[in-house]
Amino acid sequence: MNSPTLLTPGPLTTSPETKAAMLSDWGSWDSAFNELTASVCRDLVQIVNGQAEHVCIPLQGSGTFAVEAAIGTFVPRNGKVLVPDNGAYCKRIARMLGYLGREAIVLAHDEQAPADPARIDAALASDPGITHVAQVHCETGTGILNPLAQIAAVVAKHGRGLIVDAMSSYGAIPMDARNLAFDALIAASGKCLEGVPGMGFVIGRRSALERAGGNSRSLAMDLLDQWQYMQKTGQWRFTPPTHVVAALRAAIDQYQAQGGQPARLARYSENCTALVGGMRKLGFETFLPDSVQAPIIVTFHAPPDPAYDFGEFYRRVRDRGFILYPGKLTSVDTFRVGCIGAIDAATMRQAVAAIADVLREMGVRRTR
Numbered sequence: 001m002n003s004p005t006l007l008t009p010g011p012l013t014t015s016p017e018t019k020a021a022m023l024s025d026w027g028s029w030d031s032a033f034n035e036l037t038a039s040v041c042r043d044l045v046q047i048v049n050g051q052a053e054h055v056c057i058p059l060q061g062s063g064t065f066a067v068e069a070a071i072g073t074f075v076p077r078n079g080k081v082l083v084p085d086n087g088a089y090c091k092r093i094a095r096m097l098g099y100l101g102r103e104a105i106v107l108a109h110d111e112q113a114p115a116d117p118a119r120i121d122a123a124l125a126s127d128p129g130i131t132h133v134a135q136v137h138c139e140t141g142t143g144i145l146n147p148l149a150q151i152a153a154v155v156a157k158h159g160r161g162l163i164v165d166a167m168s169s170y171g172a173i174p175m176d177a178r179n180l181a182f183d184a185l186i187a188a189s190g191k192c193l194e195g196v197p198g199m200g201f202v203i204g205r206r207s208a209l210e211r212a213g214g215n216s217r218s219l220a221m222d223l224l225d226q227w228q229y230m231q232k233t234g235q236w237r238f239t240p241p242t243h244v245v246a247a248l249r250a251a252i253d254q255y256q257a258q259g260g261q262p263a264r265l266a267r268y269s270e271n272c273t274a275l276v277g278g279m280r281k282l283g284f285e286t287f288l289p290d291s292v293q294a295p296i297i298v299t300f301h302a303p304p305d306p307a308y309d310f311g312e313f314y315r316r317v318r319d320r321g322f323i324l325y326p327g328k329l330t331s332v333d334t335f336r337v338g339c340i341g342a343i344d345a346a347t348m349r350q351a352v353a354a355i356a357d358v359l360r361e362m363g364v365r366r367t368r
């Protein structure tokens with residue numbers, strides 16, 4: 001097997017159709033490519049029912065580039081951003097704010113607890129200077145799902161702007177711009193839409209975007225400039241990730257043919273159930289309680305057995321065709337297994353069987 005199954009939060013396992021879509025070359029000036037971009041952007045807005053007030057601004061690069069561009073474009077230079085923090089991707093946003101010279105207020109949470117709408121409410125009430133809240137939806141560092149609808153309602157009640165990092169949830173977890181107030185919602189080609197990595201996109205409120213002139217300190221990351229240029233010419237500013245866009249077009253076609261968001265959530269939920277059930281049978285413990293676990297990526301405690309070593313475990317599982325992911329927690333030893341990508345519950349059961357074989361081989365007896 002030369003192409004392993006990726007059980008990671010991206011890049012993901014892609015379908016043969018998505019891979020095949022990358023076998024042509026596209027000219028960035030060509031009208032066929034411009035139509036491809038326009039159709040992808042149209043669908044990306046529609047997936048969250050944002051046609052009335054939102055537009056799609058695609059951006060070259062990985063998801064982080066689009067998050068940083070969204071913050072740098074939508075938050076004024078003298079803005080102040082509240083960051084409810086329950087994991088690594090929240091901390092990444094706080095770091096970005098430092099680089100961008102925007103004031104950050106970090107609201108620290110336990111990593112096993114969802115972001116608390118009541119604490120966000122209190123923070124906004126006590127500091128009228130906070131202009132925006134930057135919220136990670138599914139915190140991929142642990143796999144926890146934050147209560148986006150309640151948080152959006154609190155932010156709207158206070159009349160502040162909401163920026164959502166929906167990177168690992170967009171397309172799989174329900175979100176509807178008609179009843180979810182946000183200025184910017186960010187995701188990328190290579191997550192739950194199951195495209196290949198290389199392009200982020202921002203679903204931005206048009207009125208907020210139009211007020212964003214002069215905010216960005218970076219030309220390449222200025223989403224207003226990117227959007228205006230695209231409106232005028234149909235083209236990307238700077239070299240577009242042509243093959244990534246073509247693969248995303250194919251991935252969205254499959255997404256829609258398979259039943260869209262409800263079907264994607266159902267498949268990922270089955271994957272997650274098969275994974276967690278199988279791993280618990282082997283004695284593994286999940287880091288999160290089931291009530292807050294998103295069916296996207298699962299954090300497991302590392303076996304406390306002296307025979308266990310993640311590097312060795314990883315290599316042996318990889319030799320059986322599955323790529324696992326290291327943990328992202330500083331305080332506890334963990335590893336992660338993704339449930340997303342062009343994989344199904346049978347794949348997850350095979351992965352659990354491979355893990356069981358490897359534990360036996362390594363002489364790991366205690367998994368908890």
Ligand SMILES: *Cc1c(COP(=O)(O)O)cnc(C)c1O
Nearest residue numbers: 062063064089138140165167168
């Ligand atoms: C994947 C991901 C990102 C982007 O990470 P990249 O490494 O830049 O692709 C941002 N936020 C969340 C929650 C993610 O899962």
